[in-house]
Amino acid sequence: MKYSRFGQKFTSESGIVNLMEDLGEALNVNPDIIFMGGGNPAKIPAMESLFAEKLQQVIDDDEARHKLLGVYQSPQGDEVFCELAAKLLNEEFGWPISAKNIGISNGSQSAFFVLFNMFAGEFSDGSHKTIQLPLAPEYLGYADVGLSENFFKATRPTIELLENREFKYHVDFDQLVVDDSTGALCVSRPTNPTGNVLSDEEIAKLDKIARAKGIPLIIDAAYGTPFPSIIFEDVTPHWNDNTIVVLSLSKLGLPGARTGIVVANEEIIKDFSNINSLTCLSSGNLGPAIAKPLFVDGEVLRASREIVKPFYRQRAKLAADAFREAMGDLPFYIHKPEGAIFLWLWFKDLPITCQLLYQRLKAKGVLVAAGHHCFVGLDEDWQHRHECIRVTYCLDEKILYQGVELIADEVRKAYAGE
Numbered sequence: 001m002k003y004s005r006f007g008q009k010f011t012s013e014s015g016i017v018n019l020m021e022d023l024g025e026a027l028n029v030n031p032d033i034i035f036m037g038g039g040n041p042a043k044i045p046a047m048e049s050l051f052a053e054k055l056q057q058v059i060d061d062d063e064a065r066h067k068l069l070g071v072y073q074s075p076q077g078d079e080v081f082c083e084l085a086a087k088l089l090n091e092e093f094g095w096p097i098s099a100k101n102i103g104i105s106n107g108s109q110s111a112f113f114v115l116f117n118m119f120a121g122e123f124s125d126g127s128h129k130t131i132q133l134p135l136a137p138e139y140l141g142y143a144d145v146g147l148s149e150n151f152f153k154a155t156r157p158t159i160e161l162l163e164n165r166e167f168k169y170h171v172d173f174d175q176l177v178v179d180d181s182t183g184a185l186c187v188s189r190p191t192n193p194t195g196n197v198l199s200d201e202e203i204a205k206l207d208k209i210a211r212a213k214g215i216p217l218i219i220d221a222a223y224g225t226p227f228p229s230i231i232f233e234d235v236t237p238h239w240n241d242n243t244i245v246v247l248s249l250s251k252l253g254l255p256g257a258r259t260g261i262v263v264a265n266e267e268i269i270k271d272f273s274n275i276n277s278l279t280c281l282s283s284g285n286l287g288p289a290i291a292k293p294l295f296v297d298g299e300v301l302r303a304s305r306e307i308v309k310p311f312y313r314q315r316a317k318l319a320a321d322a323f324r325e326a327m328g329d330l331p332f333y334i335h336k337p338e339g340a341i342f343l344w345l346w347f348k349d350l351p352i353t354c355q356l357l358y359q360r361l362k363a364k365g366v367l368v369a370a371g372h373h374c375f376v377g378l379d380e381d382w383q384h385r386h387e388c389i390r391v392t393y394c395l396d397e398k399i400l401y402q403g404v405e406l407i408a409d410e411v412r413k414a415y416a417g418e
């Protein structure tokens with residue numbers, strides 16, 4: 001059977017598909033694997049009970065149950081949920097928005113597919129535009145969503161070495177090229193894979209550049225504020241009518257509900273909803289049904305700040321301390337954990353590639369994410385991209401420690417030339 005270009009492009013090797021296969025195998029087929037690779041949020045019992053309680057209320061209510069199971073939502077998404085989300089963002093951050101600025105998607109991943117292809121790719125005048133990722137490395141899930149080739153461009157960051165074996169990437173504005181072939185800028189804040197949080201100053205500069213070019217700045221806030229609030233730095237959330245902020249219920253603990261929330265100007269939301277209807281008729285009801293009561297009285301904010309954030313902050317510290325101890329004096333660094341659910345480890349001058357390290361670790365029963373996949377859109381070869389791995393710390397503590405020991409052992413062997 002022959003596939004179209006679309007069919008060929010979307011069935012070929014892809015980092016995110018491999019990662020999701022690893023995830024599926026570890027979580028569903030072979031649970032003995034120490035799975036430090038994927039982006040599944042941790043199981044936080046207090047959050048699960050909260051969701052269960054809200055879901056039970058929906059199930060027990062005739063009308064609400066029918067709305068959950070028996071109706072298609074309107075293209076933009078559950079109206080009440082859009083109202084509540086707008087109100088929350090308005091009250092929390094003073095963003096001048098209404099329900100018309102909110103669009104619901106089946107997970108934020110599908111929102112990125114639509115948004116990126118709205119702003120980049122082939123244009124009717126024959127030109128081709130790209131999505132610029134100003135701070136490589138970026139979320140590997142972006143890598144293959146473009147309908148055309150050469151869809152992303154990225155800028156190599158500067159590296160600041162910090163105390164305590166830490167380092168931090170910064171946007172290198174001297175190298176950032178935004179020209180007529182740029183369709184939009186996109187950053188995840190906090191960043192998957194590194195846990196970096198772009199400073200207010202960096203965001204203000206990117207905003208200025210985007211406005212000057214008349215292109216949107218897309219901010220992926222899957223881990224950000226106001227929920228799930230897995231952000232350990234005190235930074236200001238940013239939105240204006242040239243910015244598209246994409247939120248998600250996944251990292252709050254609801255990845256199974258597949259709910260993304262797009263916040264943009266009314267025109268973009270209208271067009272986004274149009275495409276959403278074409279591709280999936282309407283978004284699922286489960287996420288909004290569970291989240292609505294949490295949004296009514298701001299409980300989602302309390303839970304994010306008092307349960308979710310402290311949980312991940314404590315885990316990040318525990319994992320970073322464990323790696324520092326296990327690695328001893330090996331030349332390794334951790335990206336400063338400022339948010340999200342991962343540690344990004346850099347093994348300076350590692351004699352083997354991170355892909356080979358990934359394979360060796362897999363053979364030992366530990367799955368990590370090889371870092372080179374995350375330098376989406378960065379064409380130049382850069383040794384650094386083969387020296388990093390991403391590990392999640394959303395594991396049971398005991399298993400996390402076992403994983404850290406196995407990784408340290410394998411890395412030590414690699415430096416010893418074994």
Ligand SMILES: Cc1ncc(COP(=O)(O)O)c(C=O)c1O
Nearest residue numbers: 039107108109139192222248250
């Ligand atoms: C930075 C980032 N953006 C978007 C997503 C997509 O999440 P979802 O489709 O579950 O909302 C993820 C998932 O891991 C992510 O890490």
